[in-house]
Amino acid sequence: MAVLAPKVEMPDLVPMKRALFSVSDSTGLIDLARALHERGVALVATGSTCKALVSAGLPATNVADVIGFPEILGGRVKTLHPMIHGGILGIRNEPTHAAEMAEHGIEPFDLVVVNLYPFEETIAKNADYATAVENIDIGGPAMVRASAKNHAFVTIVVDPADYASVLETLEANGGATSLEFRKHLAAKAFARTAAYDATVSGWFARVLDIETPAYRSFGGSLREVMRYGENPHQSAAFYVTGDKRPGVATARQLQGKQLSYNNINDTDAAYELVAEFDPDETAAVAIIKHANPSGVATASTIAEAYELALRSDPVSAFGGIVALNRTLDAEAARRIVEIFTEVIIAPDATDEAVAIVAAKKNLRLLVAGGLPDPATPGLTVRTVAGGLLVQNRDAGRIGVGDLKIVTRRTPTAAELADLIFAFRVAKHVKSNAIVYARHGATVGIGAGQMSRVDSSTIAAKKAADAARTAGLEETLAKGSVVASDAFFPFADGLLAAVEAGATAVIQPGGSMRDDEVIAAADAAGIAMVFTGMRHFRH
Template identity: 70%
Template sequence: MAVSSKRVPAPDLVTIRRALLSVSDKQGLIEFATALSKLGVELLSTGGTARAIAEAGLPVRDVSDVTGFPEIMDGRVKTLHPGVHGGLLAIRDDAEHAEAMQKHGIVPIDLAVINLYPFEEVRAKGADYETSVENIDIGGPAMIRAAAKNHAYVTIVTDPEDYGAVLEGLEAHSGALPLAARKELAAKAYARTAAYDAAISGWFAEALDLPAPRHRSFAGKLKTVMRYGENPHQQAGFYVTGEHRPGVATATLHQGKALSYNNINDTDAAFELVSEFAAASGPACAIIKHANPCGVAVGPSALEAYRKALVCDQTSAFGGIVALNTELDAEAARAITEIFIEVIIAPSATEEAMAIVAAKKNLRLMTTGALADPAAAGMTVRSVAGGLLVQNRDNALVDQMDLKIVTKRAPSETELADLRFAFRVAKHVKSNAIVYAKHGATVGIGAGQMSRVDSARIAARKAIDAAEVLGLPEPLTRGSVVASDAFFPFADGLLTAIEAGATAVIQPGGSMRDDEVIAAADEAGIAMVFTGVRHFRH
């Protein structure tokens, strides 16, 4: 199809004489329509929007009067007509366009106020296939794209939050809007339809179980403009996808300043980790620093879980994130606020606890209403130069794994419980990951090293440092268990853990030297189990 080579300069100011309103979200609709009517703007509308405007006592003309054609097929066909799209797409200063409008009785539309069927909301609520399909808007996106393309003459508004700014612009320019404003609104409009289509295509991929469709789209809605990104010289924003997974994106911020880029990243890591521990199994606490845990524990209360987690690395906990899998109560709040913490996140908090936290004005308190489901399906996305890496969320659970005892000695029941605990934590530690645990608490964590043996050494060294801080005669790794997120490629990493005092090991297995590693464990008299599942986290 040939593309027109016409170059008609866009006018700066375009007076709004006629507006088309067709919205699913009627927030602020009547107030906006009333203000437009007072400015002498003729209102065109469709279906429920027209009824709402008429019931408010405002003059409104039904689109069917413009098209000369009624709504049909349960409203599926009402605006897909030259009378509408000609009014949106016509280049007003082009003689041929003007002649066509006059010949076919097409009236210009200067303002289009359109938002879409609530497909994202319906999808998030888990609607069935047929209901989801019925909530895919067709006419709305077509009108939005038409108006946005012709922003030289048409103003397109897709978000009720922009109503106020549009009215201010009309008042400032005697009923007209400048080109700069029209361009900005057009950009927003195309971003909105892109996000809408991304939600639909993503839903289809999930509904039809298409793991790697040829084209993949992702979209988000701006929630916060950040002061900066990971570093002060980087610009950043926080976008939400609409996924209703409890966590940092959906949590309620009760107090404190807005979270930074790094706060959000770390808080997400903290809550995802603590959500591995079901509330029904008892309180759990995770303390995170730079997206890695510096202490994780379970206990009979939120307070005890926090205290046990803090023992692992009190130094690193300073300025960290504390996540709980249970309600934040007053006792836990008092203990947590004894040191500098950036964020506390929990499913809920008592009024007394909130009052205690409120005394620390810079401490953020967030509640999520529920834990994230560690077994739920989902996607993770990471950018690389020129592309995106997309994969399923790591939702493998150690409690569902077929653990295989590979050594002569089997772990005791106490060791087995700690092995499962440690492997659950290792899933959330940057690779290469080594986690020592004892009595339901981490006692040494080694993260993100190029060599697994180095991670084992660092974790043991941290346990020694913690013992010195606490005045203990020996590090807590004595009599502990150890988890490795991936197999030991050589026996040296295992030998380091044994030297640190570990009596049992959990690892995926699968190394070419598994026999060598098992022999080293047998020689030391320790127990080892294989999971068959790796938990790399880069």
């Protein structure tokens, strides 16, 4: 049922006479309050905020004195009172509202400055359940939403970054704020509470293992406005969610021009892939182009791994993203900057490596401080017309003990190691995915084709092309293993791999024609293992 309410006549300029403060982040608070006081604005504040203002020599009135009631229940109740919310929500130019406010001695607030309890920061520190719940703000969002609703008269500020613009607006309008200014701050305020509530509800779903909550919200804060999206005619922006998973959103950019929309997407894909390989066991490098790997390799050093990854497809690597699972050192940096590279991302970088990369002023260098845990699911979200597709991140991992040998020939120890490596890479290749690998490095990748046979053919061609570029007479696929992200529906895809020179195959299995495919592998004398796990990536 629609709420019937008085029609609000929205004035353009509203003089600022009284301000209410309740902040958990005191950044810029004293400077703002002092500037307002010098303009003759009366200051009212909640407990600790009021103490901070008084300690700075400012004449602030405690909310408890306004409502005639102390903060109670450990601070859970302090602003939920008609003297506060009446002063926020009252329609000043509506006779009934004005009369009721006068009758009850309710003074209006022209400015409300609130930032919320640090719930996002609390859960990022893995706080226990009770601590997290106690950091869910109630009074703050209520004041924010009330002020934003009544933006006809109230200026609501939820971000210290807006303090300066408030003072500039007051200076420009003789101590008043404009309606247009209040509208924009109100929109920001509602977005802030929406993102806050999304974080709270998402946390509940996670800790209670509610996989499909009846309502699902996602929120983020603006990191930067992009120059454009995937294409120049598309607008775009980068929002961060507060998730502390190491990656492009948490990384420090040490140098280089602004990241583009495509850079961020590709860098995320590269870093998630390279994190599949434990840095304590091996160095790993992934080179990504258009969200697909062109080359991935493991070795004893980052420089050696880069050389092997580059060899897999040196043509596609031009203008690519390079991700490392260990610190970028000088040796690797010298090699990487020899060709045009868009982004390098690593857990860290030595000073010498940073200096080497600095010679390429446009090359972006990101240090993430750590690697994402590939076994932690998290969520992925994709929009469709009228809805959202939400799923757990693909955290599936296969070890040697999970494999089922289905052919007469058993893979050798070296083949088993390469099969596991190739299947991990295939997990990060767009379907249909085919990955040839040898000695811990890819030698040919086929991605995103409508037919798995086409992916096999492309991957084989990449291996042959890479061999010619390296001055080798024999294709790099000779003696390799091959991974498929999903089952072979027919034997033709497998036979294409055999023809290219593969000696062992890893695939999920599960096709109606598995027996036919196994028979083809046996006839060719190759080994094949089933994982029972598929890695489609669309």
